[in-house]
Amino acid sequence: MATPQESSPWPTESAGSAYSTGTSQSPQLAILEVFFPGFSVFAGAVHRYLHIDLNVYIPVLLVIGALTLVWNYVSSYLWDQVESHLMSVVDIRTDDEIYNILMAWVAKQTFSRSARRFVVNTNLNSRSWFLWYDYDDDDDDEHDIDEVTNSRKKKGLAYTPSFGSHYFWYRGRLLLFRRTANREQNSFMLVSEREEISISCFGRNPWVLKELLLEARQIYQQKDERKTQIYRGTLKPGSTEPTWQRCMSRASRPFSTVILNEKTKQDLIDDVTDYLCPATQRWYANRGIPYRRGYLLYGPPGTGKSSLSLALAGFFKMRIYIVSLSSITSNEESLGSLFAELPRRCVVLLEDIDTAGLTHTREESQNQPTDDTDDMVPGQLTTGNANNNSGRLSLSGLLNILDGVASQEGRVLIMTTNHIEKLDKALIRPGRVDMIVNFGLADEGMTSAIFRAIFASLDGDEAPDNTSDTPIRPEEKEKLEAEKAKKRAADDARVNALAEEFSAKVPAHEFSPAEIQGYLMKYKRNANEAVANVEEFITQTRKDRKEKELKEAEEKRKAEAKAKEEKDKKEKEKKEKEAEEAKKKESESKPADPTGASASSEAADQKEVIQKEAEGGEPSVEKKPEVNGEKKAGHERQDSGYVTPSSAEP
Numbered sequence: 001m002a003t004p005q006e007s008s009p010w011p012t013e014s015a016g017s018a019y020s021t022g023t024s025q026s027p028q029l030a031i032l033e034v035f036f037p038g039f040s041v042f043a044g045a046v047h048r049y050l051h052i053d054l055n056v057y058i059p060v061l062l063v064i065g066a067l068t069l070v071w072n073y074v075s076s077y078l079w080d081q082v083e084s085h086l087m088s089v090v091d092i093r094t095d096d097e098i099y100n101i102l103m104a105w106v107a108k109q110t111f112s113r114s115a116r117r118f119v120v121n122t123n124l125n126s127r128s129w130f131l132w133y134d135y136d137d138d139d140d141d142e143h144d145i146d147e148v149t150n151s152r153k154k155k156g157l158a159y160t161p162s163f164g165s166h167y168f169w170y171r172g173r174l175l176l177f178r179r180t181a182n183r184e185q186n187s188f189m190l191v192s193e194r195e196e197i198s199i200s201c202f203g204r205n206p207w208v209l210k211e212l213l214l215e216a217r218q219i220y221q222q223k224d225e226r227k228t229q230i231y232r233g234t235l236k237p238g239s240t241e242p243t244w245q246r247c248m249s250r251a252s253r254p255f256s257t258v259i260l261n262e263k264t265k266q267d268l269i270d271d272v273t274d275y276l277c278p279a280t281q282r283w284y285a286n287r288g289i290p291y292r293r294g295y296l297l298y299g300p301p302g303t304g305k306s307s308l309s310l311a312l313a314g315f316f317k318m319r320i321y322i323v324s325l326s327s328i329t330s331n332e333e334s335l336g337s338l339f340a341e342l343p344r345r346c347v348v349l350l351e352d353i354d355t356a357g358l359t360h361t362r363e364e365s366q367n368q369p370t371d372d373t374d375d376m377v378p379g380q381l382t383t384g385n386a387n388n389n390s391g392r393l394s395l396s397g398l399l400n401i402l403d404g405v406a407s408q409e410g411r412v413l414i415m416t417t418n419h420i421e422k423l424d425k426a427l428i429r430p431g432r433v434d435m436i437v438n439f440g441l442a443d444e445g446m447t448s449a450i451f452r453a454i455f456a457s458l459d460g461d462e463a464p465d466n467t468s469d470t471p472i473r474p475e476e477k478e479k480l481e482a483e484k485a486k487k488r489a490a491d492d493a494r495v496n497a498l499a500e501e502f503s504a505k506v507p508a509h510e511f512s513p514a515e516i517q518g519y520l521m522k523y524k525r526n527a528n529e530a531v532a533n534v535e536e537f538i539t540q541t542r543k544d545r546k547e548k549e550l551k552e553a554e555e556k557r558k559a560e561a562k563a564k565e566e567k568d569k570k571e572k573e574k575k576e577k578e579a580e581e582a583k584k585k586e587s588e589s590k591p592a593d594p595t596g597a598s599a600s601s602e603a604a605d606q607k608e609v610i611q612k613e614a615e616g617g618e619p620s621v622e623k624k625p626e627v628n629g630e631k632k633a634g635h636e637r638q639d640s641g642y643v644t645p646s647s648a649e650p
Ligand SMILES: Nc1ncnc2c1ncn2[C@@H]1O[C@H](COP(=O)(O)OP(=O)(O)OP(=O)(O)O)[C@@H](O)[C@H]1O
Pocket: 257, 258, 259, 260, 299, 300, 301, 302, 303, 304, 305, 306, 307, 308, 418, 439, 513, 514, 515, 517
């Protein structure tokens, strides 16, 4: 059996160590051996080869370790105390637009640029893209276009400090920007949800933080001042939760570019201006009238309904929230939660309100059975009461949302439809729709206006003249400008003449502005060719339409034939079943036929007659075997509807 000495890993006496002279380890080494197995071997080796006695340093190391632990604990406790009693902190929600606002501000600060560990993005908003995705926001920024290659320059990189605490100065105060990993990590979280952001300042008054946030928002909004921000109702990726997704920020469309009766346009602007005036809001409140206003834009596709809505939002510097009622995501619940999220002042555009379910009247929908799925096209909305089982949007569901508690007061509601005649009166009654604007196919005036809009030269069409850096003398500049003005006047006169010629060739009320615009875009650099080839366009469009109509008619015919076939099949099956039942009843009610032949032959007769009927032919009287009086009476008694009086008569 091995003695303790033999089994000890410590150096032998010959090594001359103070701590290895005994047969047992010192208690501290024994403890260390428990926590760090093999430590004694390491200490022995150090002692033997380097002549350093670790035993002497262990207490020192232990004390340092203990002090570090205590300091960590005490410092975090002290920091918590300081933070909760002597500092002000703002926590930034990563699922809110403020995240993007703040990060855009932070990326511009020097402390971000000098951070040694940082996060780099090409699009700061991409961290929470599902909510505030903002692609090509700076699309029309001139500096993004390379004049030489005429291509878009590469996007700049944005740097923000990485996880940790970062101090910086703001308005003479020391602030702390903290970015930390979210304490509640789980694998379903999106990247932006996995972090927490806060800004703190020393002192119990958070005014400096609020000022910082206001400044950040102001800078962020300045960028969007001449733009209309467009949000679309959609589902969050991988979930059924609806949300508004910022899909675009577009240069605001001037009202003048929407071609519509000038008086109608002016009336619309006046009406919205009056509605948005604070005095009007008080007027509504004093009289207990719900403060909201609705507009209905109707007309064929491509006549400018969406364009007018966007122009209106841009004119009043409001965001536009678009939701299409024909989308599969539209049901009462999701639409309700989208409406609940709307800001106080905005334009809401409800597209396609003539969608399936909403075209029935309320009375009809109340009388209808809930199971009306036969007529439903997949992906469309259904009718029925608000609680219909299919979970799709019903008319009463929509009305509840428009008028209910979830509906924000102060919004401008615009609804668009291609078929006003299909709409329920309840949906467009005053209070829900206060102004109706009709959009028609292009008449002569509109056609010529579209032509001018495409071909007239406008400010900013030409690239800026950067060829020479030498300053131009004032008289030369004047001369150049006069020449430019003269050229433009001549161009305008030419375009006006061509516009008249063009509009005279295009038949009025046959083509939508979108169709005409689409055609003209093909010749956007050659107005003469556009005029010369317009007849070809007219002939081709008519031909295409005819073909489309024929194709649709054929598809409709096929669908009807198929439906009829199915209906006939069902009827036939039903009648066969009835015949079987009748036969069964008869055989039960009669004494048993010793031969059994008579009953079965009669049933076969009945079946044959039914089949003939179902196939649309007259039942064959000749083929019918003779029936005795009793059997004939039996047929009439049953009155089963499958023996016609004429065929029953002998
Ligand atoms: N009245 C108009 N004035 C100027 N542009 C128009 C007009 N109508 C259509 N357009 C042009 O046609 C295109 C489609 O127009 P828009 O989307 O506004 O039509 P819409 O009536 O909303 O169509 P839909 O019913 O299919 O939604 C746009 O590019 C727009 O510039």
